[in-house]
Amino acid sequence: MEKFEVHILGCGSALPTTRHNASSQVVRIGNKQFMIDCGEGTQLQLRKSHLHFSFINHIFISHLHGDHCFGLIGMISTFGLLGRNAPLHIYAHPMLQKIIQPQMDFFCKELPYHIEFHNIDPTQHKTIYEDKSITVETLPQKHRIPCCGFLFKEKPKKRHIIGEMMEYYNIPTYLRQGIKDGDDFTTTDGQIIPNDRLTRNADPSRSYAYCSDTLPCPENKIYLNEINLLYHEATFAESEKGRAAETYHSTALQAAEIALEAKVHKLIIGHFSSRYTDDNILLDEAKELFPNTELAYEGATFSI
Amino acid sequence: MEKFEVHILGCGSALPTTRHNASSQVVRIGNKQFMIDCGEGTQLQLRKSHLHFSFINHIFISHLHGDHCFGLIGMISTFGLLGRNAPLHIYAHPMLQKIIQPQMDFFCKELPYHIEFHNIDPTQHKTIYEDKSITVETLPQKHRIPCCGFLFKEKPKKRHIIGEMMEYYNIPTYLRQGIKDGDDFTTTDGQIIPNDRLTRNADPSRSYAYCSDTLPCPENKIYLNEINLLYHEATFAESEKGRAAETYHSTALQAAEIALEAKVHKLIIGHFSSRYTDDNILLDEAKELFPNTELAYEGATFSI
Numbered sequence: 001m002e003k004f005e006v007h008i009l010g011c012g013s014a015l016p017t018t019r020h021n022a023s024s025q026v027v028r029i030g031n032k033q034f035m036i037d038c039g040e041g042t043q044l045q046l047r048k049s050h051l052h053f054s055f056i057n058h059i060f061i062s063h064l065h066g067d068h069c070f071g072l073i074g075m076i077s078t079f080g081l082l083g084r085n086a087p088l089h090i091y092a093h094p095m096l097q098k099i100i101q102p103q104m105d106f107f108c109k110e111l112p113y114h115i116e117f118h119n120i121d122p123t124q125h126k127t128i129y130e131d132k133s134i135t136v137e138t139l140p141q142k143h144r145i146p147c148c149g150f151l152f153k154e155k156p157k158k159r160h161i162i163g164e165m166m167e168y169y170n171i172p173t174y175l176r177q178g179i180k181d182g183d184d185f186t187t188t189d190g191q192i193i194p195n196d197r198l199t200r201n202a203d204p205s206r207s208y209a210y211c212s213d214t215l216p217c218p219e220n221k222i223y224l225n226e227i228n229l230l231y232h233e234a235t236f237a238e239s240e241k242g243r244a245a246e247t248y249h250s251t252a253l254q255a256a257e258i259a260l261e262a263k264v265h266k267l268i269i270g271h272f273s274s275r276y277t278d279d280n281i282l283l284d285e286a287k288e289l290f291p292n293t294e295l296a297y298e299g300a301t302f303s304i
Numbered sequence: 305m306e307k308f309e310v311h312i313l314g315c316g317s318a319l320p321t322t323r324h325n326a327s328s329q330v331v332r333i334g335n336k337q338f339m340i341d342c343g344e345g346t347q348l349q350l351r352k353s354h355l356h357f358s359f360i361n362h363i364f365i366s367h368l369h370g371d372h373c374f375g376l377i378g379m380i381s382t383f384g385l386l387g388r389n390a391p392l393h394i395y396a397h398p399m400l401q402k403i404i405q406p407q408m409d410f411f412c413k414e415l416p417y418h419i420e421f422h423n424i425d426p427t428q429h430k431t432i433y434e435d436k437s438i439t440v441e442t443l444p445q446k447h448r449i450p451c452c453g454f455l456f457k458e459k460p461k462k463r464h465i466i467g468e469m470m471e472y473y474n475i476p477t478y479l480r481q482g483i484k485d486g487d488d489f490t491t492t493d494g495q496i497i498p499n500d501r502l503t504r505n506a507d508p509s510r511s512y513a514y515c516s517d518t519l520p521c522p523e524n525k526i527y528l529n530e531i532n533l534l535y536h537e538a539t540f541a542e543s544e545k546g547r548a549a550e551t552y553h554s555t556a557l558q559a560a561e562i563a564l565e566a567k568v569h570k571l572i573i574g575h576f577s578s579r580y581t582d583d584n585i586l587l588d589e590a591k592e593l594f595p596n597t598e599l600a601y602e603g604a605t606f607s608i
Contacts, residue, residue: 014382014385015382015385015386016347016348016351016378016382017351018348018351018352021348022378040344040345040347040348040375040378041344041345041348043320043344044320044322044325044344044345047320047321047322048322064410064411065411066377066378066381066411066412070377070378070381070411071344073370073374074320074326074344074370074374077370077374078318078319078320081318081319082319095410099406099407099410102403102406103403103407106368106399106403107368107369107370107374108370
């Protein structure tokens with residue numbers, strides 16, 4: 001199967017610490033790399049990773065708090081210095097372009113590539129990106145300002161052809177695409193060979209969702225149902241539940257509740273408050289309810 | 305003597321690498337901390353250092369290229385989150401305020417402290433900061449856009465009182481400030497005790513200059529004459545002298561020439577091009593001409 005990986009570049013919250021960078025991650029599906037959020041220092045984190053700058057063509061910004069977007073202007077500028085010419089697509093609240101365009105006009109004159117801003121409405125659940133193999137949907141979040149998560153889904157895949165059967169029935173190459181799509185095969189003497197004798201099941205379609213920054217949103221459970229991997233913010237421990245509610249963030253236990261109720265296969269928690277010098281307190285609280293939880297950390301790669 | 309230290313937070317050039325951050329440093333004189341330049345990631349570097357965020361009240365920006373100022377908005381925002389209330393003074397080309405104010409208006413609403421922008425004219429040599437013990441002067445540089453270096457100088461210091469002599473002549477406390485300033489003392493029977501019997505020489509006044517980004521500027525030698533420490537950019541090795549001239553940067557050897565001709569006591573080179581995986585090539589070239597040269601590196605502290 002193609003790679004489907006989530007690379008964590010930063011999983012801290014508003015205040016930077018020596019342990020955590022501001023929010024950013026890269027979702028790699030095959031050779032495509034999609035960046036989610038771009039806090040200050042993202043380009044440095046990207047440099048430290050084994051990801052190629054030039055493979056990033058799409059950036060999704062969840063919301064316009066600095067710890068999720070202050071790294072954009074530096075990365076845009078660096079892409080230019082590196083001689084990029086492929087267009088860069090940025091999906092964000094319309095205000096982003098208004099804020100970043102004047103900076104680009106001043107700092108990035110003669111950028112050798114085009115930036116295409118795609119306005120998104122964080123309050124709506126909508127497909128905002130689609131290609132032949134995947135879709136990306138927004139998931140409205142509840143934060144102090146408009147904010148959305150992102151759901152990456154592989155489209156249904158084609159069935160696997162069984163090579164021996166192609167030879168046995170001497171099936172011509174031009175029919176094979178149809179057989180991958182589920183066609184039966186009719187031999188020259190009129191015998192119908194059902195598709196399930198010619199093919200094996202398609203690989204499952206995998207899915208990943210990023211939910212940060214937000215209060216728990218049980219109304220998103222229908223979209224998160226049985227997804228492979230969920231990154232959910234867990235800014236606070238349960239002892240700071242009041243603070244979490246006040247600041248429109250979630251506790252680790254609340255993240256676990258969402259994971260449990262949506263029957264996701266695995267949960268990663270992140271966006272840790274700078275007050276925790278050991279994030280295991282958050283991990284322990286989440287695992288109590290949802291054992292298949294892991295901590296995000298800078299440099300981590302989670303494969304599906 | 306009071307501390308006089310230069311803390312390197314970043315000494316790379318436009319492209320970030322895994323070894324070098326964008327330009328920033330802190331000049332610490334006693335309890336005062338002055339930041340020079342603030343590239344992306346400066347607040348993270350500051351976190352890793354042992355410097356206190358709250359002691360930084362003055363930031364000097366050499367020029368408006370991104371690798372010297374993209375870290376400002378994040379740091380301004382973080383200072384706010386940390387509850388700062390002391391005013392922050394930023395000395396920069398007037399365009400900086402025009403670019404950063406809209407970002408502050410959007411991202412840093414209700415900042416709990418005031419930011420005072422001080423416009424500087426990088427083309428003029430001028431004293432732009434003065435307090436009771438130090439001055440900061442601009443040093444015009446030659447770069448692709450207006451750019452200036454900064455010269456930090458301690459003012460002449462008071463002489464040291466010799467305690468035993470104060471007792472011997474029974475000199476009243478209220479006269480001691482005058483004696484530190486050089487006054488003689490007249491005893492009750494009219495005898496004049498010359499100041500040099502009552503005091504020891506004052507500590508020398510120390511000085512530090514930051515010159516980056518720039519072509520060599522021999523016309524600044526008069527200001528750099530015999531200063532204690534010079535940080536000079538050395539973006540390129542001598543083999544890239546043509547490239548240095550084209551991009552308005554200096555080679556390591558050119559930095560050494562300035563240091564030698566200005567008779568500075570010690571040279572630090574920095575602002576290294578990302579092409580060098582071992583900066584010692586630059587150090588060797590500079591030391592050939594000016595042996596008392598050291599490489600800047602992230603986390604380094606140079607004491608005067």
